[in-house]
Amino acid sequence: DSGVTQTPKHLITATGQRVTLRCSPRSGDLSVYWYQQSLDQGLQFLIQYYNGEERAKGNILERFSAQQFPDLHSELNLSSLELGDSALYFCASAPCSGGVETQYFGPGTRLLVL
Amino acid sequence: AQSVTQLGSHVSVSEGALVLLRCNYSSSVPPYLFWYVQYPNQGLQLLLKYTSAATLVKGINGFEAEFKKSETSFHLTKPSAHMSDAAEYFCAVVRSSASKIIFGSGTRLSIRP
Numbered sequence: 001d002s003g004v005t006q007t008p009k010h011l012i013t014a015t016g017q018r019v020t021l022r023c024s025p026r027s028g029d030l031s032v033y034w035y036q037q038s039l040d041q042g043l044q045f046l047i048q049y050y051n052g053e054e055r056a057k058g059n060i061l062e063r064f065s066a067q068q069f070p071d072l073h074s075e076l077n078l079s080s081l082e083l084g085d086s087a088l089y090f091c092a093s094a095p096c097s098g099g100v101e102t103q104y105f106g107p108g109t110r111l112l113v114l
Numbered sequence: 115a116q117s118v119t120q121l122g123s124h125v126s127v128s129e130g131a132l133v134l135l136r137c138n139y140s141s142s143v144p145p146y147l148f149w150y151v152q153y154p155n156q157g158l159q160l161l162l163k164y165t166s167a168a169t170l171v172k173g174i175n176g177f178e179a180e181f182k183k184s185e186t187s188f189h190l191t192k193p194s195a196h197m198s199d200a201a202e203y204f205c206a207v208v209r210s211s212a213s214k215i216i217f218g219s220g221t222r223l224s225i226r227p
């Protein structure tokens with residue numbers, strides 16, 4: 001158990017819909033990273049937040065957005081969903097801003113868009 | 115742009131045999147390099163990392179990797195495979211002090227009894 005929790009574990013929705021994925025970092029960690037793992041694109045970094053502020057951006061679509069709240073949990077919002085958005089979405093947390101090498105991964109949310 | 119290439123999407127070895135998973139990186143400056151393991155239905159777990167301190171890096175579960183600048187490689191090895199090593203392995207690269215991590219396409223390791 002990494003100490004990072006993600007909800008829900010599974011999510012099934014339809015094209016055009018909007019969903020919110022939630023991530024709670026390990027106690028004391030200030031950074032949250034979001035990743036997408038799909039058959040087509042592999043494992044991709046989406047976005048990073050540090051202490052409530054966006055710190056780095058990867059291959060995140062404009063239809064996707066994220067935020068980190070004062071209690072440090074983070075949410076990833078996916079809108080206007082397409083079939084290709086079906087994937088496993090991971091979050092990871094780390095103590096520091098540049099701590100990508102110290103990140104711990106959550107178990108992921110599996111999203112299926114029908 | 116940085117990238118990593120993992121040769122072989124699937125590797126199968128016998129229990130007790132040598133495990134060799136290949137990773138080559140493309141970077142204009144010495145990067146940080148990582149190997150992660152993903153067990154079925156789980157998140158990624160860090161196996162080991164190279165941060166320029168030593169070229170031979172020892173990780174968890176008996177794995178190690180050697181950074182070879184001349185070959186731009188960071189292959190993962192384990193002398194003797196165990197059934198519990200069956201998983202997907204990802205090589206990754208990040209420029210020092212950066213947050214963006216680039217993953218390879220992954221190699222699925224199967225262990226034959």
